[in-house]
Amino acid sequence: MATIKDVAKLAGVSVATVSRVLNDYDNVRGETVQAVKKAIKELDYHPNFLGRTLRRLETTKILVVVPTISNQFYSRVVKGIQTAALAEGYHAMIAITNSDPVVEKEFIDMAKRKLVDGTIFLHTTMDAGKLSKFAASYPAVSSCELVPEADISTVSIDNFQAALDAVRFLIEQGHQRIAFVCAGELYHSSQLREKGYRAALEEAGLPFRPELIFNEGFTFNAGRRAAKRLLELPELPDAVFATSDSAAIGVISELSNHGLHVCEDISVMGFDNNQIAEYYLPSLTTVSQPQFDIGHKACELLIKKIRDLACENECILLPHKLEYRNSVKKRRVL
Amino acid sequence: MATIKDVAKLAGVSVATVSRVLNDYDNVRGETVQAVKKAIKELDYHPNFLGRTLRRLETTKILVVVPTISNQFYSRVVKGIQTAALAEGYHAMIAITNSDPVVEKEFIDMAKRKLVDGTIFLHTTMDAGKLSKFAASYPAVSSCELVPEADISTVSIDNFQAALDAVRFLIEQGHQRIAFVCAGELYHSSQLREKGYRAALEEAGLPFRPELIFNEGFTFNAGRRAAKRLLELPELPDAVFATSDSAAIGVISELSNHGLHVCEDISVMGFDNNQIAEYYLPSLTTVSQPQFDIGHKACELLIKKIRDLACENECILLPHKLEYRNSVKKRRVL
DNA sequence: TTGTAAGCGTTATCAC
DNA sequence: GTGATAACGCTTACAA
Numbered sequence: 234m235a236t237i238k239d240v241a242k243l244a245g246v247s248v249a250t251v252s253r254v255l256n257d258y259d260n261v262r263g264e265t266v267q268a269v270k271k272a273i274k275e276l277d278y279h280p281n282f283l284g285r286t287l288r289r290l291e292t293t294k295i296l297v298v299v300p301t302i303s304n305q306f307y308s309r310v311v312k313g314i315q316t317a318a319l320a321e322g323y324h325a326m327i328a329i330t331n332s333d334p335v336v337e338k339e340f341i342d343m344a345k346r347k348l349v350d351g352t353i354f355l356h357t358t359m360d361a362g363k364l365s366k367f368a369a370s371y372p373a374v375s376s377c378e379l380v381p382e383a384d385i386s387t388v389s390i391d392n393f394q395a396a397l398d399a400v401r402f403l404i405e406q407g408h409q410r411i412a413f414v415c416a417g418e419l420y421h422s423s424q425l426r427e428k429g430y431r432a433a434l435e436e437a438g439l440p441f442r443p444e445l446i447f448n449e450g451f452t453f454n455a456g457r458r459a460a461k462r463l464l465e466l467p468e469l470p471d472a473v474f475a476t477s478d479s480a481a482i483g484v485i486s487e488l489s490n491h492g493l494h495v496c497e498d499i500s501v502m503g504f505d506n507n508q509i510a511e512y513y514l515p516s517l518t519t520v521s522q523p524q525f526d527i528g529h530k531a532c533e534l535l536i537k538k539i540r541d542l543a544c545e546n547e548c549i550l551l552p553h554k555l556e557y558r559n560s561v562k563k564r565r566v567l
Numbered sequence: 568m569a570t571i572k573d574v575a576k577l578a579g580v581s582v583a584t585v586s587r588v589l590n591d592y593d594n595v596r597g598e599t600v601q602a603v604k605k606a607i608k609e610l611d612y613h614p615n616f617l618g619r620t621l622r623r624l625e626t627t628k629i630l631v632v633v634p635t636i637s638n639q640f641y642s643r644v645v646k647g648i649q650t651a652a653l654a655e656g657y658h659a660m661i662a663i664t665n666s667d668p669v670v671e672k673e674f675i676d677m678a679k680r681k682l683v684d685g686t687i688f689l690h691t692t693m694d695a696g697k698l699s700k701f702a703a704s705y706p707a708v709s710s711c712e713l714v715p716e717a718d719i720s721t722v723s724i725d726n727f728q729a730a731l732d733a734v735r736f737l738i739e740q741g742h743q744r745i746a747f748v749c750a751g752e753l754y755h756s757s758q759l760r761e762k763g764y765r766a767a768l769e770e771a772g773l774p775f776r777p778e779l780i781f782n783e784g785f786t787f788n789a790g791r792r793a794a795k796r797l798l799e800l801p802e803l804p805d806a807v808f809a810t811s812d813s814a815a816i817g818v819i820s821e822l823s824n825h826g827l828h829v830c831e832d833i834s835v836m837g838f839d840n841n842q843i844a845e846y847y848l849p850s851l852t853t854v855s856q857p858q859f860d861i862g863h864k865a866c867e868l869l870i871k872k873i874r875d876l877a878c879e880n881e882c883i884l885l886p887h888k889l890e891y892r893n894s895v896k897k898r899r900v901l
Numbered sequence: 902t903t904g905t906a907a908g909c910g911t912t913a914t915c916a917c
Numbered sequence: 918g919t920g921a922t923a924a925c926g927c928t929t930a931c932a933a
Contacts, residue, residue: 234681236926246902250927262902277704282680283626284927287617287909294682301647302661303842308636315663324673327636327661329649337659345570347910348628453846486846498642508637512787512820514848534848571911581920596918618911621925681926737908905932910923 235276239409244272253278258473271300286347294324295535296349298340299354300332300378304451304479306524307355310377313528314353315431321536323350344371351535368546376531381421386538386546392422395520395553396429399502400474402555404437407564408471408500412445414459414484415476420451426476426504430460445470449480456483464491469499471564478503478510478519485513485560500561515559523551569610570619578606589614618683628658629869630683632674634666634712638813639841640786640858641689644711645863648687655870657684668692678705685869702880706872710865715755720872720880722865726756729854729887730763733836734806736889738771742805742834743900746779748793748818749810754785760810760838766862778803783814790817798825803833805898812837812844812853819847819894834895849893857885 241248318325328340343537351372365384374387416423457564475481481503506521575582588603652659685706699718709723734872750757781793809815815837840855
């Protein structure tokens with residue numbers, strides 16, 4: 234593998250001159266530039282980045298820590314990050330952790346070891362203390378799934394308000410017994426959405442029924458499990474509010490396996506507004522998150538941090554909105 | 568940011584000793600080890616990877632070049648890669664190109680500049696010449712979407728045989744006018760599948776009808792477009808074979824918008840066996856690709872190449888299989 | 902305009 | 918066991 238020395242030797246100049254050509258300095262004679270470029274071509278030389286970054290102490294790479302990319306939600310956020318990164322000359326690299334702390338730690342080490350200039354967490358297994366400490370020493374931003382109380386810049390939606398809006402809408406459509414499929418204590422977003430759910434019931438004077446809470450998770454199979462349990466209730470709910478589109482579809486799929494028709498017999502509402510929400514039959518009424526914008530903004534904040542680690546933390550909430558489709562119908566009151 | 572020198576100074580030893588401790592050499596006195604470890608902790612020191620990799624000329628990182636991660640197909644392949652990588656002490660980083668040659672070039676530069684030890688392409692915009700040249704100088708493997716004639720290790724399924732099997736099955740079910748939704752010249756896999764499609768027709772003595780070929784692409788919307796065009800035909804086909812599950816679902820969705828019932832009025836077959844194939848209503852009869860295994864094997868081949876760039880190229884075909892679900896029914900012959 | 906040489910943070914090879 | 922020191926490939930003062 235050719236190095237800068239080989240190029241210098243072949244071109245009959247010093248390594249410094251080669252370096253100048255590589256970095257487009259304008260104080261090199263035209264002929265010299267040509268000679269160097271010729272040598273570079275001849276040797277098919279590519280500057281070793283490690284040398285440069287070691288010297289400059291910057292990699293122009295950012296790391297995006299995601300739990301999974303099977304979920305389209307994250308892939309759209311990543312696209313936003315990538316777009317913002319590219320615009321500033323950075324490259325986004327994706328690290329998939331499967332929410333495994335050991336794997337996550339390995340990737341965080343990459344940041345600590347300066348293999349990347351900064352890190353965006355779309356989900357982390359770290360607690361507030363660890364995350365705050367990390368963010369104090371290394372450029373980092375937390376997004377999507379936040380860690381409460383952590384000292385770090387964040388970008389997300391207002392999950393409480395979003396769930397409040399969603400359940401209000403269901404109630405406006407005449408639904409009263411509203412089941413809630415959520416992801417439990419591990420996910421702060423799910424907790425906030427549960428608070429929004431409760432608040433909506435409360436303001437409408439509807440009772441909170443613990444038996445209508447299904448702590449199953451965000452996945453399709455979580456929705457299926459919830460639906461199975463739901464079918465065993467003495468009385469079917471009017472509507473189901475799931476904290477993800479995947480779970481909502483799992484619910485619909487399982488219910489229809491049992492001969493129930495979503496819309497007619499029961500309404501189902503999702504969360505995220507993934508592509509599948511639009512494409513499913515019936516199409517899914519859901520809460521839309523501005524996934525691309527979340528990623529874009531998170532990356533902007535990160536680059537700010539990279540340029541000035543001491544800059545103030547910002548906590549940004551982006552607007553959500555309800556997407557009205559076909560899986561929720563007005564309840565015909567008997 | 569603390570460096571190895573700071574640790575050495577604080578522990579009252581040389582940098583060499585610190586390095587020995589860091590790398591678990593056993594020729595360091597116990598007390599010295601303790602002193603160094605204490606200093607490391609105290610300074611919250613993390614070895615800068617660039618220094619090490621510069622010295623060792625290896626990064627233990629591999630790059631996975633994907634066109635998109637919105638497609639679940641790729642995310643499963645990536646999971647296979649990651650698993651195999653981790654088992655050998657490597658980390659997989661994902662680079663999303665959106666099939667943009669400029670973006671892809673930037674990431675390839677990372678490989679050329681030694682920021683990663685090797686590269687797996689799940690799709691590339693390079694032609695055979697460029698790809699072969701790259702693979703000759705840098706450890707690389709091509710997978711999923713191959714480049715015909717390129718000199719490089721590959722892992723994929725037998726796309727010709729898979730399509731042949733699929734269309735044979737449709738014909739066995741009594742279908743004769745079989746539409747084909749494909750992705751055109753840009754994708755070698757699609758071309759091979761078209762050849763399989765034609766071969767199946769031919770061996771059954773059925774005529775090839777160019778008007779039943781819909782060159783629209785792999786996406787949901789491609790399926791929709793195909794279905795729209797298909798509805799304008801003077802006579803509806805008996806079945807549709809799409810080269811991806813997404814496209815198949817697009818077809819179903821559009822047909823049902825027009826009041827047609829898949830299974831009853833027309834059969835639809837997909838390709839890939841993504842999660843959605845199982846979850847959609849109706850569930851999708853499709854060709855299953857061993858996505859995880861493809862990724863796993865590709866990574867194994869890459870690591871072989873990293874360890875010995877001169878090792879023989881291997882071209883591996885993994886087995887596909889038909890997944891029988893509900894979107895294809897036997898044709899009732901009138 | 903160009904070359905010399907120091908230095909980035911490690912590891913490896915010698916000595917001792 | 919441990920410490921100097923050269924080296925990895927590159928950039929950048931400083932000198933010439």
